[in-house]
Each structure stands twice: as structure tokens, then as C-alpha cells.
Amino acid sequence: MPKTDYEKYLNTDTLLSLQKPADALACHDELQFQIVHQVAELWMKLILHELAHVKTLVAKDRLIEAHVLFTRCSQILNLLSDQLRVLNTMSPSEYHKVRTQLGRGSGQESPGFNRILEAGPTLWAPYKALLDRRKVSIEELHDDPEKHPELFLLAEDLFGLDEQFINFRYLHLQLVKRIIGGDVPSLKGVHAEKYLMHGLANQFFPELWAVRNEISRRRGIPVGAKSGLCPYPHGDQH
Ligand code: HEM
Numbered sequence: 061m062p063k064t065d066y067e068k069y070l071n072t073d074t075l076l077s078l079q080k081p082a083d084a085l086a087c088h089d090e091l092q093f094q095i096v097h098q099v100a101e102l103w104m105k106l107i108l109h110e111l112a113h114v115k116t117l118v119a120k121d122r123l124i125e126a127h128v129l130f131t132r133c134s135q136i137l138n139l140l141s142d143q144l145r146v147l148n149t150m151s152p153s154e155y156h157k158v159r160t161q162l163g164r165g166s167g168q169e170s171p172g173f174n175r176i177l178e179a180g181p182t183l184w185a186p187y188k189a190l191l192d193r194r195k196v197s198i199e200e201l202h203d204d205p206e207k208h209p210e211l212f213l214l215a216e217d218l219f220g221l222d223e224q225f226i227n228f229r230y231l232h233l234q235l236v237k238r239i240i241g242g243d244v245p246s247l248k249g250v251h252a253e254k255y256l257m258h259g260l261a262n263q264f265f266p267e268l269w270a271v272r273n274e275i276s277r278r279r280g281i282p283v284g285a286k287s288g289l290c291p292y293p294h295g296d297q298h
Contacts, residue, residue, distance in 0.1 A: 087157035089150045103136050104172025118186040123210050130217035137224040141231050155239045166247045180264035202271045222264040
């Protein structure tokens, strides 16, 4: 049968040959495991493509177009988080059959994820340059967003990207705890939960998280580690 234009354009032969054939699967659920990860790599590739363009657009003051692409990235991050739920349908014992196939390979090595970790923070420089061109500081912007709505919209876009990426990491941690437990060594030999918890503290734009404290401070709320007592034992050490 000659290939249809659809098959040619989307290269479906190659695409559909990228998963193990049915008779080579270690268990029934291995196909979903492979597909969920492969699809995640594709979505992350698209996020990277969009973020690179966002930087150019912000540098050229094309803010509405940048906002549209931020919205696109946000939708993709929603999909990435949502699709983790597909793997909730896999039992721990079934996963252990898949695990025998992974060697020492792990999500730590995801090219898309690692490139987003690098690319995320690089969005700050063009945005900060935009604020400098408009002669407004990040604090002034958040004190009175109505004065510069389009700049505030982009600040919220950046914040949203950061927040959604952390949310994805959090949902992934929950998935890991559901499937293998948190208190186990990963395939890389690190403590799974401690390792993943550490990643949750990573922020692309610490300035945008910090300015929330600053706005609270400006409204007369005492800000700082000693400003409120934690009711839990040893809480003040965290
Ligand atoms: C059965 C499902 C899964 C299990 C049991 C699992 C397990 C783990 C574990 C134990 C780690 C941390 C330690 C290490 O990498 O050695 C990890 C990291 C990671 N996994 Fe998964 N994973 C699963 C599904 C997924 C999926 C579907 C994705 C992609 C969407 C993914 C992407 C990642 C990434 C990006 C990291 C690095 C995270 C970070 O540095 O914060 N994993 N995974």
C-alpha cells in the first residue's frame, strides 16, 4: 500500500516503530510506560522551542505574542502533569517488571527536562531588560500592577511557568511514592524522596517569589524566618 500524505507528513512509520513490539515487551504495561515518557519528551521539546522564541519576542517588545506563547507552554505543562495520571493505572508489581528493562537509566537523564532546567532561568535577562527599558523595578510593578498591566501580565506568565514546572515535579514525586515508595534508592542509587524533594526547591525566577514577601512587608506584615512561630517540633529549623 502506498503511503498516504498523512503518513508521509507525520512520519508515522518511524514514529510507531519507536516503541518495543508487543512480543518484546517485558510485561503488558511496558508499552504505556514507554509511550508516556516518549510523549513527555516531545512536549518538552515543544516547550523549549516556544521559550526560545519568547526570549526574542520580549527583546523586541512584542509582548502580546510572547504572552500567547507563555499560554501555550502553560497548556503543555498541564498536559505533562495530567498524563502522569495515566501511570497511576500501573501497579507497583507491574512497574518492577518494567524496571528490569531500564538498566541504570532514569528520569534524571531526560534531555527535555534537563534542557528546560537550563533554559527556564535564561528568560529572566530579557524580561529584566524590558523592565529597565520601561524604567520600572520589579517591586514597583508589583506594588501597583495597574500602572503597567502588560509588564505585570508577563511577570505573571513567568511566575506561572515556574510554578507549573514545580507542580509537575511535585506530582511526579507523588507518582514515585505511589509506585515504588519514597524511602527507596532510585536506579541511580540516590534516596528517591529526598532527591526529588530537593528539586522542588528549585526556582527559575527567585526574584518573583521574593517580591511577594516584599509586597507583604510593604503592607506592614513582618517578614522573616523569626516572624511567626511554627507549631511543629523543630519547625524553626526548616
Ligand atoms: C512509574 C513511574 C515513574 C517512576 C517510578 C519514576 C521514578 C523516578 C525516580 C525514583 C526518580 C529520582 C531519582 C533518579 O532519577 O534516579 C525520577 C526522576 C525523574 N523522573 Fe521519573 N519516574 C516515573 C515516571 C516518570 C515520567 C512519566 C516522567 C516524565 C514525564 C519522569 C521524569 C522524571 C524526571 C524529569 C526526573 C528528574 C526529576 C528531578 O530532578 O526533579 N518520570 N523518577
